[in-house]
Amino acid sequence: MHYVIIGNGVAGITAAFMLRKRDPHAQITVIGGESDYFISRTALMYVLMDRMNRRDLEPFERRKYTENNITLLRAWVTALNASTRTLRFADGASLTYDKLLLATGSAPNPAPWPGVAHTGTGILNFVSLQDLAKWEYHLPATRRVVVVGGGLIGVELVECLRHHGIEVDFLVRESWYWPMALAPEEGEIIANHLRRHGVQLHLGDEIAEVVANPARQLTAVRTTQGRELPCQALGACIGVRPAIDWLRNTQTPPACNRGVQVQADFRTSLPNVWAAGDCAELPTGQVEQLWYSAKRHGELAALSMLGDAVNYTPPLFYNSAKLFDIEYTTVGVGGPESYFRRLPGKDVSIRIMHETDGTVTGFNMLGSRWDHAWFETWIAERRTLPHVLKNLAQAQFDVEFGRVSLKALGVGA
Amino acid sequence: MIRAGRAQALLHNVKNRGWAAWALAALFTAFYVALYFTEAFTPIAQALGLGSKWTLYGTLYTIAVTAGGIHVIRKYRHNRYQVIRTLVVIVVQCTFAYSIPLLLKFLHQPEYYFSYFWPLKFEYLTPSYLASVPLPFVLYSVVGSLVLVPLLAAFFGKRWYCSWVCGCGGLANTFGEPWRHLSDKSTTSWKIEKVTIHAVLIASVGLTVLLFFTYGANKSDPQLARFTGEFQSYYGLIVSSILSGVVGVGLYPLGGTRVWCRFACPMAALLGIVQKAGRFRIAVKKDMCISCGMCSKYCEMGIDVRSYAQANESFTRASCVGCGMCAEVCPRGVLNLVQIKRAGQ
Known part of the structure; x- marks a missing residue:
């Protein structure tokens, strides 16, 4: 065989x-x-x-x-x-x-914008070893980069570029960061965090056209809101x-x-x-x-x-990410209502989504660590919000001495 | 990719086995050779009013731990485990491993290091040493080495000692921070490590037993006494001077910071055995690892943490010193240092 x-x-x-x-x-x-x-x-x-x-x-x-x-x-x-x-x-x-x-x-999805056909170099993705090599080739001569796409790869690329001291214009089409996953409050936490890291974040804006010089090198990006953003590279992180x-x-x-x-x-x-x-x-x-x-x-x-009987259905959705310094854990799906708490002055928040009768459907946690297995259990057992809040501490997975205080978060208040 | 600028290129070079790292390794090695086998530092120590070269060395060591520790605390200020652990390392170094022994000496007491125990500090459990110090020191040595250290390790793992208290670990986790990722992660080096570290442990325990036996025989057997004496001087030369000092720190820029702790420290070997049977483990969050490998990369003990994380296996490795850096660098919060109750406990 x-x-x-x-x-x-x-x-x-x-x-x-x-x-x-x-x-x-x-x-x-x-x-x-x-x-x-x-x-x-x-x-x-x-x-x-x-x-x-x-x-x-x-x-x-x-x-x-x-x-x-x-x-x-x-x-x-x-x-x-x-x-x-x-x-x-x-x-x-x-x-x-x-x-x-x-x-x-x-x-990666191909770059769909007018002007791409006239641009020979400077439009890059960030999903393969070859993409990595291209970034390494381009970065020494690069001062400004536009990154487009409000997902995870985009923000990871932005972090890399900021690490190298490059000015970054980060274009996100939606009115807050990552609406597919985050509510406006969390989107704002992330947005402020990115800005504190020196990222020029442009929400609700997208590329209208890319501009190249006669040598077919990318020189700028024009946006639908009329910005002209000079750049030597464009990170196209618009999905795969x-x-x-x-x-x-x-x-x-x-x-x-x-x-x-x-x-x-x-x-x-x-x-x-x-x-x-x-x-x-x-x-x-x-x-x-x-x-x-x-x-x-x-x-x-x-x-x-191998001949086994397999009948796959996707399990309950979960994912994790790190957005600059903010860790993110999500489990389950949204619900008509949600319980949101934020640690005052910190990039730490919890959101527990639930039905109108209180049955918990999903979790969106920023800035602290959680064992998602507990969330999955509570959702599978159709637990209600009070039960989950009462037992929330056992799902905490922060480092020793670093456990986020649920009291300070306002849980139960 | 290296950041732009000459300073960044040099930093990369030092941290990644470039020529500067080799030069630094040669410098560290030369320093230790001169310290252990010559009196080159004695005049400097006397000129500085420090008396002996060992006091000068202790002073330099304490400065390195403190300065490196401040850097580490700043770098990991968002992680309270790292902040508290590093503060303890600095405080222990400045007190138990530096000022208290000096004070004891000043008070005409034995220059005793309360942060060191047998078998790392080999002589603390030898009959001639125990016969020469006052009773409280004898009790502290015996109870500390044989009861306190293993007992705490059974509950909290060897980390309470190796990465919170020990001076060797203290230097590695502070001054050695730029080189922690250089440890070899291959299964081959794991196999070598198991052989060498247990060989040193056997030598160390064997020599201790022999010393008591010889002492008990009260030198009635001159051949035995000569053999024991030679064994002890070789042990002192090879293990205490060459392996822990010259190789241990000399290799920082080439082999990472824990070469001594991983391959040769008898105390680490002993506590590793206790740890395997004890409560400490690294918990792995199920199905959340993305195999990025940051945990393995920054494990100073050369443990391929990723191999456990991606297989969803919580684990205890004898060599793990519980520095917590795998949990720190994991971008998905998969790892956590925990104490569990095993079945039957």
Whole structure:
């Protein structure tokens, strides 16, 4: 049995180790185009800030692949023929598989603005090792950067740029930071925090046009509110989409919509082909694009490839982030009402979302640490707000001596 | 990516095994060789009115811990564990490891370091030393080394000693802050560490037993007495001088700050065994790790913390000194230092 996995990201590598765990004798090949070894792209920012080097990005020691007899192949796959079970690579070589997992991940959304076609250099993303190299190449000659996109990658890039003393104009289309996840109060805490770190934050503004000089170098960005922001680089952090463009035009494309459409057992429409991670579109139409979901998918897709019955439905949503110095934990979904408390004068707040009858539906916590497992339990048990407030302390996960005082937060008051 | 500017380039160089780091390592090593094996510092010490070269060394050590500690407190001021821990380190160094011994000497008492215990301070549990100091010091040495230190370690882990009280750990966590990330994280070095540190522990315990035995035999066996004497002088030379001083601090800019603590300290070995059976552990929040690796990178003991975090395994490693830096640098708040009650406790 030859298992082939396209993509050496977290979904692909998790799947490979799971396959090995269950099948000691199968041949397992993982193909990656971006890097020789699995890397943690969540840590790209620390390399850009000189807090890590590239080798530190590898979550596993290299010996682990040889010990587990997993073949890593550095190549870009360009074609898939499911009837002959053959892959073809950019260099013309080919590889046959018995079972195939597509774990190609995400690619950044392309810059949609007028003027992009006339701009040769200066518009950069921040999701891959290659993007990191481009930033390292551009930064020495860079004084001002515009970053656009009110999500996580944007704010991480802004942090890196401020670390290097670069002036940053941060454009967020919405009227507060990250409305997908945060309410206006939290958005304001983040906004003020960013401003204290010297970020020029422009809310409710977006790019109208990018401007390049005759050498096709980016020189400025014009916004819909009429700002002209001179810059030497533009960080386009406007989201990602499944990296499946190459699949759409191949001989035997699997059924694709936004991503590769999979059943609840991660099978695609093609025989012997599975898909997992950011590139997979679930039967509900959902595309999950988090580290955590990719890890889950990889494990379950491998089990499905091994013949286990797998019936995946996404668990209760949770995520975490760090926005400059502010840690953020979220679990569950919003509700019609919410309980909000902020530590006076500090970037610390809690928000507990609930139904009108008090049943808790979600949590949004800024600036302190929480064990989300408790939140998940309370939501699953349909606990009400008074119960949650009474037991909130047991979910606290702050460092010793650093536990945030719930009393000072005004919990119970 | 290195920040712009010559000063930043030099800083990166010093912190990342560049030529400046090698130069500094050579300087530190030369300093320790001169200190331990020559009298080069004696005239300087006398000119400064400090009496002996060891008092000069103690003064420099205390300055390094205090200055480095102030830097660390500023850097991690948002983290109360780091602030309180570092304050304790500074206070212990300035009192128990510096001014109190000097005061005792001034009062014609033994120059006793209340922050050091056997087997790190090997002679505190040797028969000849115990016979030479007043009873309170004997009691403190015996009870401290054999009861107090292991008991606290069983409850709080070895951290209460290794990263709160110990002078070696104190220097590492203050003055050594720029180099903490240089520790080797490979499983190979973990294997080596287990062999070397336990070998030193065995040598240290063996020598102690031998010393008492020889003392009890009251020099009736001259061959045994000579063997014990030679063993002790080799132990003093290799472990106390070369490993803890010359190698321990000399290698800061190349091998990280805890080479001695990790590979050779008999006290760390002993407390590590207690820690494995005790209540201390690093709790890992389930399914929240993003494998970024900051925890592993900044672990001074070379523990691949990420391998546990991404596998959702709360863990206790014998070598962990509980400095808390993995929890500090984790961008997702996955890690926490805790005491738990194990089954049966």
